Amino acid sequence: MKRDSRLSNILHALLHMAEHETRHGAPMTSDMLATCLSTNPVVVRRTMAGLREQGLVASEKGHGGGWRLARPLDQVTLGQVNLALGEPGLFPETPPVEADGCLVEAAVNDALAETYAAARALLVARLNDITLADLAADFSRRMAAHPERDRLHAHHGKA
Amino acid sequence: MKRDSRLSNILHALLHMAEHETRHGAPMTSDMLATCLSTNPVVVRRTMAGLREQGLVASEKGHGGGWRLARPLDQVTLGQVNLALGEPGLFPETPPVEADGCLVEAAVNDALAETYAAARALLVARLNDITLADLAADFSRRMAAHPERDRLHAHHGKA
DNA sequence: CAGTCACGTAACAATTGAAGTTACATGAAA
DNA sequence: TTTCATGTAACTTCAATTGTTACGTGACTG
Numbered sequence: 440m441k442r443d444s445r446l447s448n449i450l451h452a453l454l455h456m457a458e459h460e461t462r463h464g465a466p467m468t469s470d471m472l473a474t475c476l477s478t479n480p481v482v483v484r485r486t487m488a489g490l491r492e493q494g495l496v497a498s499e500k501g502h503g504g505g506w507r508l509a510r511p512l513d514q515v516t517l518g519q520v521n522l523a524l525g526e527p528g529l530f531p532e533t534p535p536v537e538a539d540g541c542l543v544e545a546a547v548n549d550a551l552a553e554t555y556a557a558a559r560a561l562l563v564a565r566l567n568d569i570t571l572a573d574l575a576a577d578f579s580r581r582m583a584a585h586p587e588r589d590r591l592h593a594h595h596g597k598a
Numbered sequence: 599m600k601r602d603s604r605l606s607n608i609l610h611a612l613l614h615m616a617e618h619e620t621r622h623g624a625p626m627t628s629d630m631l632a633t634c635l636s637t638n639p640v641v642v643r644r645t646m647a648g649l650r651e652q653g654l655v656a657s658e659k660g661h662g663g664g665w666r667l668a669r670p671l672d673q674v675t676l677g678q679v680n681l682a683l684g685e686p687g688l689f690p691e692t693p694p695v696e697a698d699g700c701l702v703e704a705a706v707n708d709a710l711a712e713t714y715a716a717a718r719a720l721l722v723a724r725l726n727d728i729t730l731a732d733l734a735a736d737f738s739r740r741m742a743a744h745p746e747r748d749r750l751h752a753h754h755g756k757a
Numbered sequence: 758c759a760g761t762c763a764c765g766t767a768a769c770a771a772t773t774g775a776a777g778t779t780a781c782a783t784g785a786a787a
Numbered sequence: 788t789t790t791c792a793t794g795t796a797a798c799t800t801c802a803a804t805t806g807t808t809a810c811g812t813g814a815c816t817g
Contacts, residue, residue: 501814558721660785
């Protein structure tokens with residue numbers, strides 16, 4: 440998990456999970472996902488725990504256990520995933536303080552709060568407009584345009 | 599400089615600088631600003647150095663020296679200030695990598711890049727629409743609504 | 758009923774980036 | 788020439804995230 444954005448990585452993982460599930464009929468383990476994301480299993484579990492709380496994924500223990508999507512691809516929006524991740528790195532929260540009497544500060548904070556809120560609203564709206572199914576479809580389109588070889592896992596694994 | 603956002607603090611400082619300048623005809627020193635922002639002078643200089651490079655403020659050494667705005671209030675936009683600060687905490691940069699062959703990753707990154715770009719564009723547009731003069735005017739309006747006592751520096755200084 | 762697999766979680770170490778600090782150099786005014 | 792103030796480099800905290808180890812629980816296998 441180098442310098443990538445959280446959301447980007449998790450989406451990547453979710454799509455691979457869906458793929459794997461339909462292809463092998465079995466969920467992916469934390470270890471598989473960790474290898475896939477270049478991180479370690481505990482971090483995967485931590486992150487996935489957030490998604491599970493939002494009902495996006497489910498986990499199973501024991502033999503044949505692992506992670507699977509809890510809903511069809513077209514019923515999970517990027518906004519939901521982003522929310523489950525705690526809306527990472529969005530905006531500097533304009534401090535709710537402003538209470539200590541400086542009217543300069545109050546004017547500044549109000550203006551910024553409004554501005555950030557507008558940008559955040561747009562972002563959330565757009566994220567909620569895109570489902571995992573959309574991304575999968577986009578992927579298929581690209582796959583069709585580059586059929587010459589397997590372009591799915593070229594960079595996963597270590598060898 | 600506690601848990602506040604960079605931009606918010608600097609705007610606060612800039613408005614106080616303008617105030618001070620017109621009131622006393624002298625620039626504010628890094629020490630004054632440091633006290634005002636609850637930080638220390640070196641941090642102030644570091645930050646202001648960025649603004650100076652963008653031509654927003656000017657510094658003078660020696661006796662009577664310090665920091666002053668390099669332009670009238672209505673010719674400095676919040677966007678310019680934000681830019682000078684390096685656009686802190688905006689969005690997770692969608693990685694430009696995508697080159698290593700995974701089409702899933704490519705699809706994800708493209709979708710996110712588009713979405714973030716749209717939100718960022720809105721944010722920048724709004725910030726460029728607000729000038730320091732607007733904030734000062736807003737402040738004056740609030741001042742008029744609360745004339746009972748000095749509501750300017752209530753929380754500055756230590757005693 | 759072991760034995761193994763995989764998640765769940767707490768506790769701790771490593772890393773990273775920002776902020777604070779010290780120290781010293783440079784330029785300007787008194 | 789002394790004092791004030793910025794300019795900057797180098798170092799130290801400090802906080803947040805991430806990585807790691809360790810151990811517990813549930814589930815399937817044989």
